[in-house]
Amino acid sequence: MDTRKMTTIGPGASPPLDVLIMDDDAASAAACRRTLEEDGYCVAVAGDGRQGLQAAESDGPSVVLLDLGIPGVTGFEALARLAEPGSATIPIVMTGDGTVDCAVECMRLGAHDFLMKPVDPEKLLDSVRRGVDLSTLRRQADAPRAKQDLLLQGLDFLGEAYSLGMEKRQLLDELASLEKEAKHRADGLGRTGGKERAIAGIREDLLKADAIMRKYGFRKDALIQTLLDIQETFHWLPRHILGWVSGRLHIPLREIHGIANFYEAFSLEPRGRHSFQVCTGTACHVRGASELLTRVSAALGLQPGQTDSRLTYTLETVHCLGCCALAPVIQVDSEYYRDPDRSRLDTIIKTMQKETQA
Numbered sequence: 170m171d172t173r174k175m176t177t178i179g180p181g182a183s184p185p186l187d188v189l190i191m192d193d194d195a196a197s198a199a200a201c202r203r204t205l206e207e208d209g210y211c212v213a214v215a216g217d218g219r220q221g222l223q224a225a226e227s228d229g230p231s232v233v234l235l236d237l238g239i240p241g242v243t244g245f246e247a248l249a250r251l252a253e254p255g256s257a258t259i260p261i262v263m264t265g266d267g268t269v270d271c272a273v274e275c276m277r278l279g280a281h282d283f284l285m286k287p288v289d290p291e292k293l294l295d296s297v298r299r300g301v302d303l304s305t306l307r308r309q310a311d312a313p314r315a316k317q318d319l320l321l322q323g324l325d326f327l328g329e330a331y332s333l334g335m336e337k338r339q340l341l342d343e344l345a346s347l348e349k350e351a352k353h354r355a356d357g358l359g360r361t362g363g364k365e366r367a368i369a370g371i372r373e374d375l376l377k378a379d380a381i382m383r384k385y386g387f388r389k390d391a392l393i394q395t396l397l398d399i400q401e402t403f404h405w406l407p408r409h410i411l412g413w414v415s416g417r418l419h420i421p422l423r424e425i426h427g428i429a430n431f432y433e434a435f436s437l438e439p440r441g442r443h444s445f446q447v448c449t450g451t452a453c454h455v456r457g458a459s460e461l462l463t464r465v466s467a468a469l470g471l472q473p474g475q476t477d478s479r480l481t482y483t484l485e486t487v488h489c490l491g492c493c494a495l496a497p498v499i500q501v502d503s504e505y506y507r508d509p510d511r512s513r514l515d516t517i518i519k520t521m522q523k524e525t526q527a
């Protein structure tokens with residue numbers, strides 16, 4: 170459950186402020202505020218450009234939703250001020266002007282996203298979530314203490330690897346592959362502070378893998394059980410973990426890949442914590458499986474076979490779930506649903522989000 174405190178609207182709202190809405194259209198601002206507060210965000214509204222910029226400076230919100238038509242300043246001027254280098258506040262533009270020129274100018278000035286008015290609540294939440302995440306990353310990178318801690322964790326990891334008695338050559342190979350993985354993750358996390366976070370994340374992953382191998386006494390003949398536990402922990406078999414297991418158990422990586430490819434229980438692609446499986450078998454097909462798939466795809470924002478970037482949801486199609494009498498049917502984790510409509514799907518997804526936040 171999100172424990173962030175709600176603030177009252179308007180000037181004088183108590184920090185920490187998640188979102189500042191700069192919009193003189195009271196109805197539009199109120200609708201955005203309601204959507205965001207229902208999702209647990211702390212929100213304030215400014216109906217004037219100067220007042221909004223002052224609030225942004227003093228309260229340091231994670232995200233500013235800026236209506237380009239706000240009075241008191243020009244929208245582009247306000248955007249340029251909000252997007253100044255070094256700021257942890259992420260500006261998101263809202264406008265009724267959907268021209269390409271306007272969008273290009275906003276992106277050039279540093280807008281994180283560009284939302285058309287009237288703003289779609291789902292798009293608003295998605296954009297704000299990404300903005301708040303990016304703002305958090307920037308703040309962490311700016312905090313010398315946090316940065317130092319992350320670097321120290323990376324050094325700890327090197328020390329542990331040496332103490333485990335790895336040969337220097339093997340260690341160098343591992344470091345090279347970790348470096349690659351760190352870069353890969355850093356690219357996904359954004360340029361600021363990404364690498365430090367990536368190293369800390371990898372170190373955590375390897376310690377989890379070590380704990381699993383230790384449970385089986387680092388035995389080669391327990392490889393399948395070890396991989397099953399890794400699959401259960403990470404929901405897939407990440408390549409840096411397989412490289413680590415290969416080195417620690419002295420089993421060639423190609424042998425591990427052979428096993429991972431052979432058994433259906435293993436996935437070499439990232440999978441979300443929650444699985445949505447839409448049946449496209451004959452009974453479901455004739456009773457509207459494709460419409461159901463379209464609805465699920467729209468609700469999750471994913472195409473079949475895709476997993477979201479936070480590894481929360483995976484959408485797949487299957488040939489028969491063994492309950493044809495319910496057709497068309499979807500299995501969500503271990504539950505079956507008969508032809509759920511969009512609002513039922515949204516409720517299922519919201520419940521999952523709440524459980525994740527709790």
Ligand code: FES
Binds near residue numbers: 449450452490496498
């Ligand atoms: S065809 Fe869909 S459950 Fe059997």
